[in-house]
Amino acid sequence: MGYTITEKILLAHTDLQNIQAGQLINARVDIALGNDITAPIAIKEFRKAGGKKVFDKEKVALVLDHFTPNKDINSAMQCKFVREFALEQNVTHFYEGGNVGVEHALLPEAGIVLPGDLVIGADSHTCTYGGLGAFATGVGSTDFAAAMLIGELWFKVPESMKFIISGSLQKWVSGKDLILHIIGRIGVDGALYKAMEFTGETIGILPMADRLSMANMAIEAGAKNGIFPPDEITREYVEKRAKRKYTFYSSDGDAEYCDVIEIDAGKIEPQVAFPHLPSNVKGISAAGNVKIDQSLIGSCTNGRIEDLRIAARILKGRKAAAYVRLIVVPATPAIYRQALQEGLLETFLDAGAIISPPSCGACLGGHMGILAEGERAIATTNRNFVGRMGHPKSEVYLANPAICAASAVLGRIASPAELA
Amino acid sequence: MIYQGRVWKFGDNIDTDAIIPARYLNTSDPGELAAHCMEDADPGFVGKIKAGDIILGGENFGCGSSREHAPIAIKAAGISCVIAKSFARIFYRNAFNMGLPIFESAELFAAIKDSEELTIDSTSGTITVAGGNKTFRINPIPPFMEQLIADGGLMKHIMHK
Ligand code: SF4
Numbered sequence: 001m002g003y004t005i006t007e008k009i010l011l012a013h014t015d016l017q018n019i020q021a022g023q024l025i026n027a028r029v030d031i032a033l034g035n036d037i038t039a040p041i042a043i044k045e046f047r048k049a050g051g052k053k054v055f056d057k058e059k060v061a062l063v064l065d066h067f068t069p070n071k072d073i074n075s076a077m078q079c080k081f082v083r084e085f086a087l088e089q090n091v092t093h094f095y096e097g098g099n100v101g102v103e104h105a106l107l108p109e110a111g112i113v114l115p116g117d118l119v120i121g122a123d124s125h126t127c128t129y130g131g132l133g134a135f136a137t138g139v140g141s142t143d144f145a146a147a148m149l150i151g152e153l154w155f156k157v158p159e160s161m162k163f164i165i166s167g168s169l170q171k172w173v174s175g176k177d178l179i180l181h182i183i184g185r186i187g188v189d190g191a192l193y194k195a196m197e198f199t200g201e202t203i204g205i206l207p208m209a210d211r212l213s214m215a216n217m218a219i220e221a222g223a224k225n226g227i228f229p230p231d232e233i234t235r236e237y238v239e240k241r242a243k244r245k246y247t248f249y250s251s252d253g254d255a256e257y258c259d260v261i262e263i264d265a266g267k268i269e270p271q272v273a274f275p276h277l278p279s280n281v282k283g284i285s286a287a288g289n290v291k292i293d294q295s296l297i298g299s300c301t302n303g304r305i306e307d308l309r310i311a312a313r314i315l316k317g318r319k320a321a322a323y324v325r326l327i328v329v330p331a332t333p334a335i336y337r338q339a340l341q342e343g344l345l346e347t348f349l350d351a352g353a354i355i356s357p358p359s360c361g362a363c364l365g366g367h368m369g370i371l372a373e374g375e376r377a378i379a380t381t382n383r384n385f386v387g388r389m390g391h392p393k394s395e396v397y398l399a400n401p402a403i404c405a406a407s408a409v410l411g412r413i414a415s416p417a418e419l420a
Numbered sequence: 421m422i423y424q425g426r427v428w429k430f431g432d433n434i435d436t437d438a439i440i441p442a443r444y445l446n447t448s449d450p451g452e453l454a455a456h457c458m459e460d461a462d463p464g465f466v467g468k469i470k471a472g473d474i475i476l477g478g479e480n481f482g483c484g485s486s487r488e489h490a491p492i493a494i495k496a497a498g499i500s501c502v503i504a505k506s507f508a509r510i511f512y513r514n515a516f517n518m519g520l521p522i523f524e525s526a527e528l529f530a531a532i533k534d535s536e537e538l539t540i541d542s543t544s545g546t547i548t549v550a551g552g553n554k555t556f557r558i559n560p561i562p563p564f565m566e567q568l569i570a571d572g573g574l575m576k577h578i579m580h581k
Contacts, residue, residue, distance in 0.1 A: 038486065049579050071446070121486075124485050138486040138510050139486060140518075142573065143517060150578055189508070219510075222480060365443060366442055366443070366445075383435075383484060385437040386437065386461075387437055
């Protein structure tokens, strides 16, 4: 019996001869990530266990992106605590201030995570790097502490679900819509403990930004990881960024899957996830008349330059509706600069947008875009749980950047097709 | 181990934003986190519970963020253990790694009402409902997880090795 790409990557990080789904293994970690919320607990655990030196300073990434620029004294203290640890340990991949970007946009962009890697992060959206053909999964702070200490961690080898996606995408449909559609179909625990492997002709030509945004939301279906077989599109993305060797793995023809789901992408229209679950999905034509108070374009799901270009195309020469706060968050400093050079930021300013520094900020209801009681936001982010972006009686609707831009202009959830 | 207390029953997909909202994540102090435990699922929760009480959840308990603040808040609030039909995988890892006992049982969720008193004996694998004659078996904890708990969590486990 052959192996899936997930099994192959896990096996390559052990000393075992073979591997099978359900097995508990210890595996070596290529990159271990923490942020300003999760790293403080991990560092305390690391010290409590008598940790003096991290296992490899090149393999630890600390990104202060959640409550930064520091929103209050407590968050400043958390950042200071992590910074002092990063300095003491001389951690190579430490990001804060003007260098910081949203971690899951930053690490692929900087070539820190690469195809074939085994990546763990004390952040649930670590699964994003599956877009590159890496095994990447979110863990807790204690796991991160253990990985910093000994460079390996326990895993249960997941069963894999295969998604075969074919057909050409309709106008304004992106990877975000494919993954929302899939979550709507299988539910928020439809892939619990499993690997989601994305294949098929549509995936073969899907740009890297879309792959990353799909893998990002695998956790929203309960999955352990999402993964895309690496190909020429992957090579083009990583070869100019990688500073170390990387490996392309692919699933064997006779690999075992617990489920195979075929999807006709041509039938999918832009999707909107209604409150309060990412699986509560409707096609845009069935959205009805939902007035909004805020539109957020950004996050590790859709804050890349490709996303900003789409939004700018729709916002060019138009304005956000009165009383709608349009917030644009370029996910990294490089994306910010690129958007500046391409004139996108001017388009956003002309449309009445607030341009936020790269930060998680509003996405998790942290700061810089909190919702009041009864308010509604449409967002390119990945979660719409109760209270996610502010007051427990506020609402979040998830969609792609085109829908969020058009909705900002019309003041209600709408498709760009209505603007023609 | 014996865990004993009143059951607080919740529905499916209780997410980490409901267990401990992000607005309180500017600290990792267990006491401060405990004060807001389950706030967005049941605003008065912390004021109502007694030490030893038990949370009973439906499917996919603890979905969402990787924040260990969620099991920390539950543990520090005095909850002795969590039972659910199923757990989201990062929450599952975190609970074992930090020594919060959790048990999976779909049968129990259907049979137990809010506010019933339970006694859980994790060694013999039985759950008894007070004042009645209902007894349930719980799925045994996988041996590796048992070892984690016996060692006092993941960090002690790896130091132990
Ligand atoms: S942008 Fe949002 S989902 Fe992504 S890492 Fe930040 S808080 Fe988490």
